[in-house]
Amino acid sequence: MAHDATHDHHEHHGAPQGFFQRWVMSTNHKDIGTLYLVFALLMFFIGGAFAMVIRAELFKPGMQLVQPYFFNEMTTMHALVMIFGAIMPSFVGLANWMIPLMVGAPDMALPRMNNLSFWIMPFAFTLLLSTLFMPGGGPAGGWTMYPPLSLQGESIAYVVFAVHLMGISSIMGAINIIATILNMRAPGMDLLKMPVFVWSWLITAFLLIAVMPVLAGAVTMLLTDKYFHTNFFNAAGGGDPVLYQHIFWFFGHPEVYIMILPAFGIISEIIPTFARKPIFGYKAMVFAIASIAFLSFIVWAHHMFAVGLPMGAEIFFMYATMLIAVPTGVKVFNWVSTMWGGSMTFETPMLFSIAFVILFTIGGFSGLMLALAPADFQYHDTYFVVAHFHYVLVTGAAFSIMAAAYYWLPKWSGNMYSETWGKIHFWSSVISVNVLFFPQHFLGLAGMPRRIPDYNVAFANFNMISSIGGFWFGASQLIFLGVIVHCVYFSKKKAADRSWEGAKGLEWTVPSPAPHHTFDVPPVIHDDELAHGHTDH
Amino acid sequence: MTSGGIGRLVSAWTAGVVLALSGGVARANPEPDQLNMTKGAAEWSPYGMHMVALWVCVVIGIVVFGAMFVAMFRFRKSRGAVAEKWTHSTKLEIVWTVIPVIILIFLAKLATGGLTSFADTTGSEMTIKVTGYQWKWRYDYVEYKGKPVDRVGFMSKLEETSDRTRQLKSNLDPEKIQVDGYKTYLLDVDKPLVVPVGVKIRFIIVGGDVIHSWWVPALGWKMDAIPGIANSAWTNLKEPGVYRGQCAELCGQDHGFMPIVVKAVPKAEFEQWLATQEDEAKVQKAAQTAQATPVTAPQG
Numbered sequence A: 001m002a003h004d005a006t007h008d009h010h011e012h013h014g015a016p017q018g019f020f021q022r023w024v025m026s027t028n029h030k031d032i033g034t035l036y037l038v039f040a041l042l043m044f045f046i047g048g049a050f051a052m053v054i055r056a057e058l059f060k061p062g063m064q065l066v067q068p069y070f071f072n073e074m075t076t077m078h079a080l081v082m083i084f085g086a087i088m089p090s091f092v093g094l095a096n097w098m099i100p101l102m103v104g105a106p107d108m109a110l111p112r113m114n115n116l117s118f119w120i121m122p123f124a125f126t127l128l129l130s131t132l133f134m135p136g137g138g139p140a141g142g143w144t145m146y147p148p149l150s151l152q153g154e155s156i157a158y159v160v161f162a163v164h165l166m167g168i169s170s171i172m173g174a175i176n177i178i179a180t181i182l183n184m185r186a187p188g189m190d191l192l193k194m195p196v197f198v199w200s201w202l203i204t205a206f207l208l209i210a211v212m213p214v215l216a217g218a219v220t221m222l223l224t225d226k227y228f229h230t231n232f233f234n235a236a237g238g239g240d241p242v243l244y245q246h247i248f249w250f251f252g253h254p255e256v257y258i259m260i261l262p263a264f265g266i267i268s269e270i271i272p273t274f275a276r277k278p279i280f281g282y283k284a285m286v287f288a289i290a291s292i293a294f295l296s297f298i299v300w301a302h303h304m305f306a307v308g309l310p311m312g313a314e315i316f317f318m319y320a321t322m323l324i325a326v327p328t329g330v331k332v333f334n335w336v337s338t339m340w341g342g343s344m345t346f347e348t349p350m351l352f353s354i355a356f357v358i359l360f361t362i363g364g365f366s367g368l369m370l371a372l373a374p375a376d377f378q379y380h381d382t383y384f385v386v387a388h389f390h391y392v393l394v395t396g397a398a399f400s401i402m403a404a405a406y407y408w409l410p411k412w413s414g415n416m417y418s419e420t421w422g423k424i425h426f427w428s429s430v431i432s433v434n435v436l437f438f439p440q441h442f443l444g445l446a447g448m449p450r451r452i453p454d455y456n457v458a459f460a461n462f463n464m465i466s467s468i469g470g471f472w473f474g475a476s477q478l479i480f481l482g483v484i485v486h487c488v489y490f491s492k493k494k495a496a497d498r499s500w501e502g503a504k505g506l507e508w509t510v511p512s513p514a515p516h517h518t519f520d521v522p523p524v525i526h527d528d529e530l531a532h533g534h535t536d537h
Numbered sequence B: 001m002t003s004g005g006i007g008r009l010v011s012a013w014t015a016g017v018v019l020a021l022s023g024g025v026a027r028a029n030p031e032p033d034q035l036n037m038t039k040g041a042a043e044w045s046p047y048g049m050h051m052v053a054l055w056v057c058v059v060i061g062i063v064v065f066g067a068m069f070v071a072m073f074r075f076r077k078s079r080g081a082v083a084e085k086w087t088h089s090t091k092l093e094i095v096w097t098v099i100p101v102i103i104l105i106f107l108a109k110l111a112t113g114g115l116t117s118f119a120d121t122t123g124s125e126m127t128i129k130v131t132g133y134q135w136k137w138r139y140d141y142v143e144y145k146g147k148p149v150d151r152v153g154f155m156s157k158l159e160e161t162s163d164r165t166r167q168l169k170s171n172l173d174p175e176k177i178q179v180d181g182y183k184t185y186l187l188d189v190d191k192p193l194v195v196p197v198g199v200k201i202r203f204i205i206v207g208g209d210v211i212h213s214w215w216v217p218a219l220g221w222k223m224d225a226i227p228g229i230a231n232s233a234w235t236n237l238k239e240p241g242v243y244r245g246q247c248a249e250l251c252g253q254d255h256g257f258m259p260i261v262v263k264a265v266p267k268a269e270f271e272q273w274l275a276t277q278e279d280e281a282k283v284q285k286a287a288q289t290a291q292a293t294p295v296t297a298p299q300g
Helices: A002-011 A019-024 A029-057 A068-103 A111-133 A156-183 A196-227 A241-258 A261-275 A282-298 A311-323 A325-339 A348-371 A373-379 A383-413 A419-446 A457-490 B003-021 B047-074 B090-119 B160-165 B267-299
Strands: B126-133 B136-144 B147-156 B193-196 B201-207 B212-216 B221-225 B231-235 B241-247 B259-265
Touching: A019 A029, A029 A068, A029 A111, A029 A383, A029 A457, A068 A111, A068 A156, A068 A196, A068 A261, A068 A383, A111 A156, A156 A196, A196 A241, A196 A261, A196 A282, A241 A282, A241 A383, A261 A282, A261 A325, A261 A348, A261 A383, A282 A311, A282 A325, A311 A325, A311 A348, A311 A373, A311 B090, A325 A348, A325 B047, A325 B090, A348 A373, A348 A383, A348 A419, A348 B047, A373 B047, A373 B090, A373 B221, A383 A419, A383 A457, A419 A457, B047 B090, B126 B193, B126 B212, B126 B221, B136 B267, B147 B267, B193 B267, B201 B212, B201 B221, B212 B259, B221 B231, B259 B267
Parallel strands: B126 B201, B193 B259
Antiparallel strands: B126 B136, B136 B147, B201 B231, B212 B221, B212 B241, B241 B259
């Protein structure tokens, strides 16, 4: 009787046939994951278009293309769209697609909320982007929205509402991920047997729940200062503009780790696969992620070394920030050790992962330099900082997402992508991204502030090189789009269930493409089939 | 940039690397193709600490990336490498946790020293108040050698040729704007801040409307100018010269057009300049009082 019921259940639950039913009403983790990824890719190109405007204006000294105010709108929108529209949703998309597959669950724990948390996003971004067409213009006070400057803008109410929506979406996504990981694991999938990617997302989800409300609070205070005559940040009324910065960076610093911890997880999946050797020091990797997450809460003021903090505070935040180098170093050493003694091949996901390790580490080095408060008095708010966080967020977060896309595309689409074009995309991206960002270190050290639309002629050559790198990197991403479209719709090369020779983990035990429903019956966990092998050394 | 430009760039680059890495050169203002921070012109400079941190990073980078490239070369499947089985080594993990901690302690000690000397504004012989406005700076001379200065203060904003050139599609050439052979596009003001060399100067930095940041790279620091908060910092310039900088905190549409120029002159010359300014202020004040009296008298 019970068996029959299960059987019936099967028959009636294929993918819905109608487009509206399938994509708009979806409660399926795979379809929602796809929606997130497509949305993030669209935002990546919109945010990228803003970056192209910035690099075009900075191509040579003198104002050629846009008014300074519009330039500031572009820098602000570029950041907001890339952070909240591209990087974060693509990680959430990967989480939706892969976490249930990796822990042996049939779906996310809260599928209807999953639909809602996705569909909020397009509305939030329509609202945010629409401000560009409003009479007062879009936000132009930087993504950090420091008052009093941000309060001079006319679009603050729209931006705050958009940020609230994004925050709600992120929190719902995070709750769903935590509930799924903690409650829906297949029998035998102990916490310390979970793939590192799942661990990284579990920790990231807690960060999200902890800090998104803090951002919501900060921007709400901006809103009441602007429209309801409160004086949280208004010095003339007894408020303090620096208070905003403390609250913002209490959110903002964990936020930058929200954008890199899942990347650590992805890289920890891919390198073992193509090195054909389990991850080195699995427990150390998990512990390192947790330590970085903890430290992220006590270092916020390193973004504020130049606001005139008391010396004791500067010293505390400097030491705490420097400490982050230790767990981050452990992760890098472990990735290198995973490669050491392996049997490596260099498919596109592996190439992106190797580039990630090297270039992210370079971003980490400049991060260590920035941590030294006396030197930061010179680096702060210069192009050195711009170079630093683009190494971490583009060659770090974005490269890891590209690596993940290549790695799991066969599982998602059932087809293999074109390895040749994947490699062309990789080499084009990795060379251009360095042409784009490396000279910015020199510009910053020589004295070019960030967020300026025009500059002294001494900065001309490196800006021109950087802009050329920028256009080249932007164009390279069209190859990425081409590879994805080709893989999904036109590739004739079918993917095997286990698409990569060295791939381990539950996601490779289901067919490619992954059927609409998987793990109706919980899988049996064999330690040998897990990415990191036996954990009890 | 022409191909000649690229050639120039490469040679300048090589020269720059040699100069920059051989201990710094006494360049005070941004130079074309400059690769590194300079020692600056003031007693306090983060340059030494910057170079130590840079070399620490370079050495660690060479070791780690070197190991990676060796691994990628030796352990590739196409060379017949077979994956080994180990996944753990407690000894190794302790080593690569402890070594970074030791390096960090060394860097932290260095940085704490730098911070302590930066925070010490005692013993200054002069005080200047700097106020940031959208989009100009105001300088007020507060006291010099223990004596209050009588009403010397002025606004300082982007000079006119740069301002005309930076207008959208002005078709004016930024390269043409020069002062004493230095191309000053966007780095020159109508009235520079005049200071004496060899005197410890304390700056009080405040914001008039939004947050700005007062930054002259040759002084080695920047400090935010925040409404409602008085920040302090100090410098002691070693050589006479003109030191250029810019606002370093996004402060609105003309944030990029808010330069700072500090003109350091010998003490005697400065004292003479200050006296002239004080006299002018007195004359102005007298004129104002004379003007104001007839207006108020009939009403009284």
